[in-house]
Amino acid sequence: MPTPDLSRVRWFTSSRSANNGDCVECALLPDAVAVRDSKDPSGPVLTFSAAQWATFVAAPPRRP
Template identity: 65%
Template structure:
C-alpha cells in the first residue's frame, strides 16, 4: 500500500526524530488501523497494523522490551 492509496491521510513523525532523516512516519488509517512508512520514501510501501497490534508494540517500546 502506498500513500497514493491513502488520500487525506496525515503522516506524523516524532519531534525527536533524527535530523539526518532516518525516521518513520505513522498515520491513523481507515478501519481503525495504523500505517507506518519510511519518511525518506513517502511513496514506498506502508506497513499496516491493527489498533491492538500497534498498542502491543507501543507497550513493548515503553516497557523496554526492545532495548539493547
C-alpha cells in the same frame, strides 16, 4: 485487513525524531495505524490494527 485509502491521511513523525530524514512516519486511520519510511514516502506502507499498534507501543524497550 483491507487496503486503506492513504491519499488523504496526515503523516507525522515523533517529536523526538531528528530532521535528518532517518525516521518512520505514521498515519492514524479509523481502525489502524499506517507506517512508512520518511525517506521513501511513495514506497511500501505497513498497516497495523489498533490492537497490534497498542501492543507495540506498550512493549518495554529492548536493551542491547
